[in-house]
Amino acid sequence: MTASLSSLTAMGATGRWMFWTLCVCFTAQENTALRVTMRESSLEVARGDFVILPCSFYTSASNHLSRLNIIWTLTPFSSPEAPIQVIVYDHGQVIEDPSLIGRVGFTGLPLSADIMLNDTRVSDAGIYRCMVNNPPEITDPGIGELVLSVLGELSGSVQIVNVSSQTSGLYRCSATNTLGTENCYINLSIYSTPDSPSGILQGVLLTLSMCLLLLALLVLVLWLHHTGQDGRLRKGRGDKDEFYNEIRYTPSLMKRSFV
Incomplete structure (x- = not known):
């Protein structure tokens, strides 16, 4: 009877060990699957400047990147029903959208999927998605997204009525947003004339x-x-x-x- 209990106890311990081994293996396999990380969830840029759109990825087949595939897409705020393909890296070749040729490019291939967008325009604002796939790794493509806001230039004016010599002076116009503050100055001189x-x-x-x-x-x-x-x-x-x-x-x- 005692021997039977000992055998059952040993078998139970062995079963638990095998169960935990399988869990660790599955967890390790899950951890080594392709992952995409967006280091920023949203970015802001002034119109005409450049911006880096970050996209990092991890793959278990990091030594085999000859078939690496990276696709950046944009869903513009101005036309959300018409997403466009911004830039693609596939089998060592880079393909840019015709409307963005000369304004977009990868910055850290093949170890990084970051891209740079220069001479930004209001139409560049929207939701950017970075999708990475690396065959022969059998896993779903990793996808990350971020929101880009492009601040367009605005203008303002002030109207002064019933001007007189007392209206003369130095006027300051101040504009502030998340990128900082800018000031401009205007010197106004009023010369009195006969009625x-x-x-x-x-x-x-x-x-x-x-x-x-x-x-x-x-x-x-x-x-x-x-x-x-x-x-x-x-x-x-x-x-x-x-x-x-x-x-x-x-x-x-x-x-x-x-x-």
Whole structure:
């Protein structure tokens, strides 16, 4: 009886050992499966700058990366119904989306799936997904995602009414977001001018003065012209009167009449 109990106890211990061995093996196999880790869950970048989109992966077949496959996709905020394939690494070749040629590229192949996106645009904002697969490792592809926000440039203005000399001064415009604070300065100078009614009155008076001056010059010219003609007429008449009143004396005629 004692021997039977000992045998059962030994068999139970052996069974437990085998069970824990299998659990450890399955756990180790699970731990060595392909994993993808996104070091950031969200990023922000100013329009026109560059940004690194991080994607790390672990594979049990790290010594066999000749068939490594990495795919980055983007679901834009502007058109979530139309995701695009950003860039692909497959069998040592890199394929970029035609709309992103020259603006996107891998930074750490084949050990890292990080990509760099430069000259960022508002249309680049959205959800980025990194999918990694490494045959002959038999496992589901590892997938990670992050959200990229692109801050576009905005403009603002202020309107000042009823300006006066007291409105002159240095104005500061301040803009703040998660990337920091920027200031710009504008120096405004106001020069006082005469009121509109008095200015109009001065213009009217000046116009009237010029008109009167021109009228006086015209009258003077006409008077001088008339005076000149009147003098010539009087001179002509005086010559005629002298001609008709003159008694001409001819000595020869007088002598003949007395003979």
